[in-house]
Amino acid sequence: MLRNELLAAVRTTLVTLIGVGLAYPLVTTAVAGAIFPQQASGSMVSDDYGNVVGSGLIAQPFAKAGYLQPRPSAAGEKGYDAAGSSGSNLGPTSKALRDRAAKDLQRLIQENPNAEGPVPAELVSASASGLDPHLSPAAALWQVPRIARARGVEESRVRTIIESNIEGRDLLVLGEPRVNVLLVNRALDRHFGRPPLATR
Amino acid sequence: MTAIGWVQIVLFFAVVLALTKPLGAYMFRVFEGERQPLPRVFGRIERFTYRLCGVDPAQGQTWPVYAFSLLAFSFLGVLVTYGIERLQHVLPLNPQHLAAVEPALAFNTAASFTTNTNWQAYVPETTVSYLTQMAGLAWHNFTSAAAGIAVALVIARGLTRKAGPLAGKTIGNFWVDLVRSTIYVLLPISFFYALFLVSQGVLQNLLPYREVTTLEGVKQVLAMGPVASQEAIKMLGTNGGGFFNANSAHPFENPTPLSNFVQMVSIFAIPSALTWTYGRMARDQRQGWALWAAMAVLCIAGVVTLYWAEAHDNPALHGLAQLQQGCGNFEGKETRFGLSASALFATVTTDASCGAVNAMHDSFTPLGGLVPLLNIQLGEVIFGGVGAGMYGMLIFVVLTVFIAGLMVGRTPEYLGKKIEAREMKLAMLYVLIFPLLILSFTAWALVVPYGVSSLNNAGPHGLSEILYAFSSGAGNNGSAFAGLNANTPFYNLALAADMLVGRFLMMIPAIAMAGSMVDKKVTPAGPGTFPTNGSLFVGLLVSVVLIVGALTFFPALSLGPVVEHFAAGAGRVF
Incomplete structure (x- = not known):
């Protein structure tokens, strides 16, 4: 049996x-x-010349002043490692988390002297995957003065580009409104050309 | 907390509720009906499968034979997966040329997927080949889910069957239950579900990792793979093992709020529908709805607490100058989901023993992290894993009936069958193994250097990380306070033992109880019978689940999340 x-x-x-x-x-x-x-x-995205510049779903490490910058990333050693996704896994009483946030905060304040209002918390909070391709509209618009100044264009034009890239909630209720960082940056390049090479 | 956040939560429960009856009725036809649905398609495949497997579907099994079949099948499952992992470097579908998985890690992973836990001590992107993902891991996502459904069916049969000369002591046939779950339920739903996921942006390919050059001229390597096919059964079978390290937070696994909503619904779909199937088997739908109501009450309490907790700022960021305050805790969460869908996902995934995550539980606020931990420690009965939640809850039902019987001074009976000493012993065995495992292993890990050296966080949060790991293993959940480095020999072996005992030493009492109940005489309900289909019983059942779980784990939880909550309030960091 x-x-x-x-x-x-x-x-x-x-x-x-x-x-x-x-x-x-x-x-x-x-x-x-x-x-x-x-x-x-992989939902790949190309520039106007047909070069693949990334996936529309995966965050990239934009650091130049003329580009919209993503949330901090704990994926891989340097962040934004799309073959090593990870959150920081730092807890709510972690000194390491506080120190990291304070450092990011300092840098953001320095790089964005003309930004309006306090720094959005999202910009010093690492995403869960380390590859979050989005920003909330508020966190994206907060960066407008820096981008406009670096590219030598009016703030209102940059603002219009970001606003036209806001994706609403799915089926009107699900999730949160958001802006795709790569798609905005491609649109910025399309309108104003590649930004000057100076970084931070 | 926002109105639209609450709307999403209400919508979720509405959809789960709406699916309960149709899916439950479908499963009743599949498992207990005279004629199975779609005989032309499924029937042919089913009969062909029996021939290939050498199974006689008409043959009933007694409980020891049923349990033996399940154990033999699971044991082989561990062996095969271990073998695939160890040999992946010479097997096909390994475009990244990944090396063989280390022995302790390979064993841990094989045990983890066989037990429906899907605890992951490895980083998938850099550890496992496509073949290992498909045949070694996603294979178990089907079979371990089907095995869970099988055990839920046998205990349901044991409690509801009217003894007759034909059935005798048999409780069904494991192979039939396994094959039918797979062919009629899991496989067809997964296929269409996977296609939906791909339409949302989930990967499904066998390509090598792809290198791109960004607009800034930086090189980035994108992981690829057959994700959607695994993602679908990962959620539907409440397995939870991510194709990628970040699990359902990864945009390639869960790209849109819509895919996220469907993933959450698919975790609860089968566990919720099984309550209806059970009501039908008991020939009283209200018996099923009573279980559903008890589960829903506990689930709603969890999600409300978690959403409220996460709407508070992260305590570690308190008081930083020029930082926006009062917007909620965003560390370890994805922008597209937001707080509401992250809180709901975390509740659902730990209520059901799924363990997929779309936000990092380790970075939740102290009370926000307490909810998933407690959900697991209540025994994974709040809808629970497919099948596992059902048989777990039925054990609690037996316990509740017994306590109610003591209170009114009558011999306890459930659905007309007497609950006697043997059943109570089995129920207590089931209830006691669980905390014994969790607390002993946690205590062990806390007092040895090779236990605490894996911690990513200091202070009370470190205790929570270890407690969460062993709770998750024993409860076959698989989510983690993922800062803990679990890929060490100690954790790999201890957690493997934790998972195997937590699965099989709890399944066997459930199957044995089915065997001892199945041929008991049914006495008709009289005026002194305690009704088990009303709100009074739901209240009692909820209390029993809470009292057993809370009393057992209260001391440990006090030292972890509760202490951390007060420390955070006092502005302490560690």
Whole structure:
């Protein structure tokens, strides 16, 4: 009796391994690739010359003053490692977290002397994945004076570009309104050309 | 907290509630019906599978044989996954040329996925090949979920079946339950669900990692892989093991608020529907709804507390000059989800023993982090893992009926069947193994240097990290206060033991109880019968779950999150 069950266990193991362990993901890959080739391979974004400049879903380390800058990242050693996603995992009473935030805060204040209002908390808080491609509209608009000055254009033009890139909530209620950093930066380059090379 | 945040939470419960009956009724037809749905398609595949597996579907099993089949199948599962991990460097579908997984880590991972825990001591992007993800890990996402459903079915049969000469002491056939869960429920839903996820932006390819040059001229390497097919069953089967390290926070796993909403719903879909299936088996839908109500009450209490806690600023950032205050804790959260959908996800994933995360629990405020920890410690019965939540809750039901019987001074009975000494022993075994595992392992890790050296946070938060790890393992949840470096020999082996005992030593009492209940005589309800389908019973059941869980873990929780809450209030950092 138990021998039969043991035999059934071996055979069921093999059958399910082939069925749901191999056939299912491979068939899904084929079908998904046929219906949604763009999404299945990473939602890549190109510039006007057709060069792929990143994925529209993955944050990149923008540091130049003329670009919209993303949230801090704890992915990989230097951050924004898209093959090493991670949050900081620092707890709510962590001295390391407080020190890191204070340092980021200092830098942001220094780089954004003309910004209006206090620094949005989001800009000193690392995202969960380290690859969050978005900013809230408030955190994006806060950076407008710096971007406009670095590019030598009027603030209102930069503001318009960011505002036209605000994505609303899904189905009007789900999630939060947001701005995709890479798409805004591509739009900025499209309107004003590549920014000068000077960084921080 | 915002109005639209609450609307999202209400909408979530409305959708889960709306799905309960149709999916529950479908599963009743699949598992207990005279004729299974779509015989032309599924029936053919089902019969063909039985032939391949050498199974006679008409043969009933007694509880020891049922348990043996489950254990044998699970044991082989550990072996096969261990083998694939150890040999991945010579097997195909390894475009990154990743080396073999280290032995202790490979064993931990094999145990983790076999037990439906999906604890991950490894960084997937740099550790496991596509073949390991698909055949080694996602395979278990199906089979361990199906095994959970199977055990829920047998205890339901044990409690609800009217003894007859035909059934006797048999409680079903493990192979039939396993195959039917997979073919009729998990596989078809996962396939269409995966396609939906791809439409939202989830990856599904077998490409090597892709290098891009950013607008600033920086090189960035993007991880790739067959994500959506694994993501779908990861949520639907309440497994929770991320294709990537950041799990459902990763934009390639969970790109939009809509995909996030569907992921949350899919965690609860089957556990919630099983309460309806159970009501149908008991021939009294209100028995099922009573369980649903008890689960919903506990879940709502959790999400309200968590959302409220996370709407407070992160204490570590208090008082920094020129920083915006009063907007909530954003450390370890994604912008597109916001506070409400992060709080809801964290509650749902720890109520059900899913363990996927879309925000980092380690960075929650102290009381915000207390909620997921307590959810796990209540025994993963708030909807719970697919099947596991159901059989866990039914054990608590038996306990509640017994306590109610003591209070009114009558022999306790449930659905007309007497609860006797043997059942109580099994129920107590189930209830006691869980805290024994968690607290002993935590105590061990806390007093040895190789335990505390893995901590990422000091002070009371460090205690919480270790307590969370062993709670998550024993509860087969798999989420973590992920700062803890669990990829050490001690944690890999201790957590593997934690997970295996927490799964199988709790499943076996449940199966044994099914065996001892199944052929008991049913006595018709009389005026002295304690009704188990009304609000009074729901209240009692909730109290029993809370009292057992809270009393057991209160001292440990006081030293972790509660102390940290007061320390944070006093402005302390560690």
